[in-house]
Amino acid sequence: MGQTAPARTVSDMAMDRTLEIAELIITKWDQDTSTFAKVTSLFHENRAEAKEFIRCVNELQKAMHSVVSENSNSEKLIRAQCLMEIGMKRLQKEFYQILSMNRAHLDPESVSTRSSLSTRSSTSDYEDNDDDEIRLAGESITEVEDVSSVAMTDLRLIAESMISSGYGKECVKIYKIIRKSIVDEGIYRLGVEKVTSSQIHKMDWEVLEIRIKSWLNAVNVAMKTLFKGERILCDHVFASSDSIRESCFTEITREGASILFGFTEIFAKSSKKSLVKVFRSLDMYTAIASHWQEIESIFSFDSTSAVRSQALTSLIKLGESVKTALKEFESEIQKDKSKTPVPGAGIHHLTVDVMNYLSLLADYSNVLGDILVDMPPPAISSLPASIFDGSDSDDSQSPAISTRFAWLILILLCKLDGKAKHYTGNGNVSFSYLFLATNLQHVISKVRTSNLKYLLGDDWVTKQVVKVKQFITSYERLAWDHVVKSLPLDPSAAMSTDQAKEWFRRFNSAFEQAYYKQSACVVSDSKLRDEIKLSIAKKIIPTYRKFYNTHRVTIGREKNSCTARFAPDDVGNKLSDLFFEGTGSSESSSSMSSSSLHTKTSRSH
Incomplete structure (x- = not known):
């Protein structure tokens, strides 16, 4: 008996000191008894005092655990419990104010691009090093990111204190309400709205295409900043509890993610298929596929498996719609x-x-x-x-x-x-x-x-x-061989005037017939057009030139003779005019002029 009294005295003395210190700072910030406390933010007014407030609350919690094991009916325990409730009420308000007042600094984009702080350090690490950590981070990040880091640190301190004190439910409720509103607003601002199968089915294609373009932008922003930033923030604030992290992130993002990926799933199932729409299906498939690793990483919790499943279903359905479109395309060709x-x-x-x-x-x-x-x-x-x-x-x-x-x-x-x-x-x-x-x-x-x-x-x-x-x-054989055959095998061979006339008449007739018929043809490809004309010219002009130069003098002796109707250059000019769409355009649009055709056929012999 005599040996246990001193132990109780030490315990009581420790409790008394803890209560005395805690009461001073906790009652100072009791919003029900102090006008100053009611209108002032502890963390905004004095972060050093806020840090001390958290330390006192945590020490009070430890002391309460020690006393309750010895005497659950202790008056000091009741007094400590009253202080704890005041302290938790204060922290609850601070948690709400930080979340509300820093919406701009805790937006997903700021969070997702902030310098990475340690998200797994303990509360004691933060109590000792948070100011130094923020100071170092502030040297390498922007002012906005620095503010977001401070806010995230404060939120984590409060969350860990409230959770360890048994007030996690109140903390989580505030967090979910505020952060969910931010995510839902973000999805809405990105132009993504919940749609039904019947709505998509009835939409004009022009309207639906605008929706798809908005979605393509939205999914990129959502995965790079919105959901990513929310996951980083949630992991950081609730680093001390895996179950709370999962619960918060799931409830905050599930509806927004469902709306985002639900659009593609419904489009793939409900949209009228057409050859044009396949490209939009491919755009959406590409968007989801390119972000697949992020989808799996961000929505890695068991409770967010529905989001992963929905995204995967969207990929499958979009892929099936593409296959169907390709089959229809093949059928259209064959039909x-x-x-x-x-x-x-x-x-x-x-x-x-x-x-x-x-x-x-x-x-x-x-x-x-x-x-x-x-x-x-x-x-x-x-x-x-x-x-x-x-x-x-x-x-x-x-x-x-x-x-x-x-x-x-x-x-x-x-x-x-x-x-x-x-x-x-x-x-x-x-x-x-x-x-x-x-x-x-x-x-x-x-x-x-x-x-x-x-x-x-x-x-x-x-x-x-x-x-x-x-x-x-x-083509050349069928269209132009009879012109080639209208000339003698040896164009320079001696022959009578009548024989020469007959060969000229044969050539004139064959060439005019071929030219008249082939002048209706069109070759759109300039390179192919020039290759064809050059090939034809090489078959005809060199032989005709020899024949013409050899026998035109004989034919020319006859008065008003028009037997030699075409000079070699005339043949070249005619050929250079071929294969253009329309008439009279060859002079300006021909990529191979008659002079170049003449030069190339001359060089070949």
């Missing part, structure tokens, strides 16, 4: 039934439309590779074997996306092969080959000037270039 030959054997609208579409799709090759990886390979056997010409190697090892693009172009070329036959019915067999050449050249040009070149590769392009040359060779 094209236009039979009217393109005037001048020019580029078919189907070629233009398909290649424009594919070149735009190729810009999304990174995400398309992921989307198409499990798509069944095309049934090449469904196309006629003649379209392959034995030049396509086994591409079973090619990426799915490369195979798919090559397949779609193959379908286009197959359709063009069928459309080329429409010229033969009009007796313009040569036109069919020129049509195939100009359209394939357009395909090659679009491939070379877009990301398609990386998907299809140089070998593919080289094979198509060979095919263009084959088509041109066939």
Whole structure:
């Protein structure tokens, strides 16, 4: 008995000292008894005193635990409990004021870009080092970031004190209400609103596209600043409790994240599919995929698994909509039934439309590779074997996306092969080959000037270039060989005047017939146009020039003779005028003039 009394005396004395010190500072800031305390912020007025206030509250809590184990009915314990309630009420107010007054400094962007302070140090570390830490941080961050660091430090001090004192519920309630309003407001300001399937279904495309563009900007800001900043702040303030961190972050961000990712999910499920809308689907898929690591990191809690699941579902649904669009695109190519030959054997609208579409799709090759990886390979056997010409190697090892693009172009070329036959019915067999050449050249040009070149590769392009040359060779043979054959094999050979006249008449007739017929043709590609004209000129002009120079004197002796109707330069001028759209435009728009054509054909012999 005599030995226990001194221990109680020591305990009582310690409690008395703690109560005395705590009562001085806690009652000073009792907002119910002090007008000064009611209108003044402790942490704003005097951070050193605020730090002392927190220390006294924590010491009081420790003393209460010590006393309650000895005498739960102690009057000192009751007195301490009253002081604790006053202190917690004060801290609750301070917590609210800091959150409210620093909305601008605790906005997610400021928080997400602030210099990283230690988010796992203990309360005692903060009691000893928080001012030094803030001072050091302030040397390397902006003034706004410095203010946010101070606010975050104060919030953490208060939160840890309230949680350890059993007042975590009150602290968390304030935090959730204020921070959720900030996140919800942020989502709204980014232009993202909750929509239903029926609303999207009824929207005009122009309106929906505006919504999508707003969403694309919103998801970038949300993942880089809004949700990221909120996660950093939550992790920092409630570093002492994993369960509270998770609970707060989940409740604050769940609704905003659901609205954000719900838009894409509903769009993918509900929007009317079209070939144009596939690009917006790809934009949204790209946005989510590019932020996937952030989504997994920021929403890593078990209680936020629904957000991850919703984002993943959006990716899957958007990917499925893209696959469906590609199937529809393939079907549209195959269903094209236009039979009217393109005037001048020019580029078919189907070629233009398909290649424009594919070149735009190729810009999304990174995400398309992921989307198409499990798509069944095309049934090449469904196309006629003649379209392959034995030049396509086994591409079973090619990426799915490369195979798919090559397949779609193959379908286009197959359709063009069928459309080329429409010229033969009009007796313009040569036109069919020129049509195939100009359209394939357009395909090659679009491939070379877009990301398609990386998907299809140089070998593919080289094979198509060979095919263009084959088509041109066939065209020249059918369209111009009879002109070449209208001249003697030996243009310099001696012959009678009548024989010379007959050869001139044959050439005049053959050339005029060919020129008249081929002047209707159009070759849009300037390089190909010049190559064709030069090739034709090399076949005709050198031989005709020799014949003309050898026999024009004989023919010219006859009065008013017009048998030698064309001089070699006249032939060159005529050829240089070919393959332009319209008439009379060649003088100004020709990339190969008659003089250059004359020079090149002369040099070749």
